[in-house]
Amino acid sequence: MRLAVYGKGGIGKSTVCANLSVSLAIGGSKVLQIGCDPKHDSTRMVLRSAQTTVLDQLRARTGVPNLGDMITTGFAGVDCVEAGGPEPGVGCAGRGILATFEALKAAGLTLEDYDVVIYDVLGDVVCGGFAVPLRREHADAVLLVTSGEYMSIYAANNILRGVRSFDKDGPRVLGIVLNARGMEGEDQRVERFASSVGLPIVARIPRSELILQAESQGRTVLEHAPGSVLAETFRGLASFLTSSPELHLALPLSDGELELQVLGRSAQARPVEKKDEQCSQVRKRAELPFYSQSVNSHSILFGCALAGAVSATVQIKDAMTLVHGPRSCGYIVGGNLSSAGRRAFESRGKKLKGLLFPGLAISDMDDGQMVFGGTNELEKKARELLDGGPKALFLLTTCASGIIGEDLTRMISSLSQDHPKIPIVPVPTDGNITGDYMQGIINACVAVRDLIDPKETAIEGKVNIVGEKSIASNSADNMLTVSGMLSRLGQEVHCRYLFDTDVERVRTFKRGSICLPAFDDHYCWVLRELLGNEMGMRFLDKAFPFGLSDTKEWLGELGRTLDREAEAKELSDELEVDYWQRAEKLRPYLEGRKLMMLTLNQEADWVVETAKDLGMEVMLYASMNSVDYVRPFHPRAELRGVVRTFGYSPEDREKDIRGLAPDLVLSTYAPQDLPTSCHYEVLTLCPDVGHLSGISKAGRWASLMKAPLREGWRDAL
Amino acid sequence: MIAPDSFTGALLAAEGLKDGAVMLNGPTGCKFHHGALCEALYPRSGSLDPLRSSDRFYFGQHRVPCTYLEDEDYVSGTARKLDEAIPVILSKGHSMITVINSPGAALIGDDLKRIVQRSHPNIPVAIMETCAFSQSLGQGFQDCLIEMLDAVPLLPAERMPTINLVGVSIMDHGWDGGTRQLKRLLSLCGIRVGAVLSAGSTVKELSTAKSATLSVVLDPEMGSRVANHLRTTTGAVRISPGQPIGFKGTSRWVKEICDALGKDSSPALDVIRREEKRCAFQLARHSSLTGLPKGVTFSIRARSSIVLGLLEFLHGYLGMVPVCVDCIDGGSEEVRAYLQRNGLAEAVDTVMFEQPCHIMFGDGNDICMSSSTLGVPGIEISPPYRGVARIRDVSLWGEEGAVDLLDAIVRNLGDRW
């Protein structure tokens, strides 16, 4: 038999387990008792002393301990294992139980070698770790230990809930052991509970001095007073267990029923359930000052806040980013960055060391740290990095360190004392617990704001750029275009928040006379709030422009704001001439051609404008968003009637291509297996900034018109 | 670049199956990178059209569907999402599913086996409740592969006895073409490869792997425990002839396998020798003009077993000189011994990209860096790669791998010398 004995902490289940184990062993059974209470005193009475726990052994060494180290044989030949737990308030006790079972399995424990295996499990905590013994491969029977106290019965009922969620396929509960506290009406109360949940009371252990006497000598009652009535009670329980007893279904009561039937009072009077300190310290999506759209709308989270935050903090080139978590998280976020770096290098020859080999380190949390907490190792790593003299250190947390509730405050204050000149900035991420990729970027921007010196003042001729997308491969080229236009207006870029910058530029952020938002999106809106409304920075209304008319408007607004209208007008005219010269060259190939556009959550007015200027006809402009639509879509007036925004399916796409017969389909991804009646071209997600956004792409559209509709190689597919 | 760990290893093992699928019980944050990585290393779809992967749990990618865990799930458990996701994945017609917990999900302690059984799967299901935290890529890869082997039924032995190639992953450079070449060489000697564990094999081949007579471990870090597991459970003999890199390395590899099976290796060795002679002739002409490639300095970053194979080829065979050697898995005794023996021990202490050299062997990031910081050309020998697609399935293995390497070295050095 494999028996899981559950009960509220301190209710005496270890006493029951130890005496039961010894009774069974004396009766001739080969018994293994596994203590699964972080208090780790389950086996003390069998062994007469405290046992080194499995978690202590895991903590002390690198490899898996062998069975001989984990199992100690006690009185009457009972084999004992004590799981142990982390220090209260750190690490994850539930994870400790999981780690113990993994270690026993890895060391080759064979449960079949025992007649009886008894798991002594804390019942107030019902997270997955503490439920491991309930799994079918571990326990085939469950025994509840309770007194007549309300919280004890409440815990027993909770355990039944846990058992029920495991046991869709059969009964597994043996019954209840009443371990009396000597309260008035105690028996009746437990009896009411037992009959309400349809379980027998299989033993009644009276409150007895004998137990205290035995325990004070580190013994079980069976060893201390074998002839006592109490010893006989435990022997009775043991023989009940070995008599193939009936198993019962778990039929827990609702909270209301429990109040009414067991206590005889209404549910409102229920005592406040004490929140368990040791278990899940998972925070709800944090109470943050600024939310991403997904977090705000409680929709599916895309990516994790850690990755987003790292993508922002590594942009501060002379700082280091240290992630507290398993190496996989560092690999994943580093992989995202480096793929952007390689793309930029390949397509534009840009050297982006910051993306290929960013200033990023990981604390490499291992299995031990998941149980015991890993702030010591994190601190060691942080000190190594600080010795390298970064200009700032950002500390970020992952899902794992968030779930086990790692608290970095003490460590940060100690590091700051030793390195007073280096700002140490925590960025709340907890992997994806605080939110999605965008939330991470926002959290990083909020945290980095603390580095800005509020006493700095604006300097004429300097502007800041905010809200660029760090993983877009054309960000560097776009910057060249923008700074080229700015220099014609006598301006230079001071700080890019947060892109390819350094701590000093962030510190002196307020030297920029105005902030130019890169996009008209939620991120830039958040930055307006964060740096504009809260820090008093001026913002240009218009975001970076795409296409000719947008560029002219942007230059006009910038000229007015900076009092450089004449220069802006002159540049605007030059760009317009350039645009039309290029357009005229392309028009003969594209005039009268029919265009269909399939975008993914994006506005592409810059394409529509170019198409119109080249004499093309836009037949359809559809958004293929399959998930959450990011921002409202405002089609140009001339497009009304040909716009589809929601629920555009692959079937719609095929039907429209056949029905509308376009010459060219622009799509975020060039689809396969579609009618070969037209050309297909990829529509970039991040267009180039400036008056040539569309024209620079139209050169390729013109080339496509000269190519065969279907390439020969497709026949081989 | 932070190296991948056991979590990625497990995902790669399961995604290496031709007709298997991974169900990631975790957030999208863990999914996207791995989904893209697996599709890049082992493409299964001709199109990246997100409308074709718009099913819930797929998020526009063909690979690594996930339960998109969020804050509530860490509190309430993941069963509800798994109950909904498993039937969707089962409906896709895969022959096997491997459910893998993300690092966060592994902390919750949900009983995945019990939850999965509720969907009554009619195909094998392997379960990885934890991939261990921050352990080596090889550990996760092998742990998962062992779970997968245990999950599939044992198929009766076939008429012709087969061997397994063990410790091959889709992270191996040009694994598809490479394993094709190795199978060709072995078939010349009458040896059939039953399964490649785990890159490109089917679930059926995974089952027949359990009746193979021999496990050939290419990379001990990725395969020795799997081979031991097969030895214990099926009695398959294990040999570790190293990586079949270069003409000598490939010949030795083939010969060791043939010797273990009592087969005649000469048909394959003749093919290798012929190719070697042809290359030697070309090399002699090149060398008589330039003295190359002897004395050319190189830096290398790769897993130990690859580094060892390449050191023997580049240094021992071509006379090139390593100035910086970085084993991303921490290095092996064999690599250290090779360098020590040849007076090259200082190469492991050198900082990558600081020491000038003539050519770099590494992944796409290394090549971009060496090219931009040192102006040094490079040859990609592992992922991640530059660019989005590679047309030629170049591998390091076999005599063709040796030719491709030589070609790349000579062309890269060409004008710059």
Ligand code: SF4
């Ligand atoms: S922080 Fe969480 S979601 Fe992000 S990579 Fe790590 S485990 Fe995955």
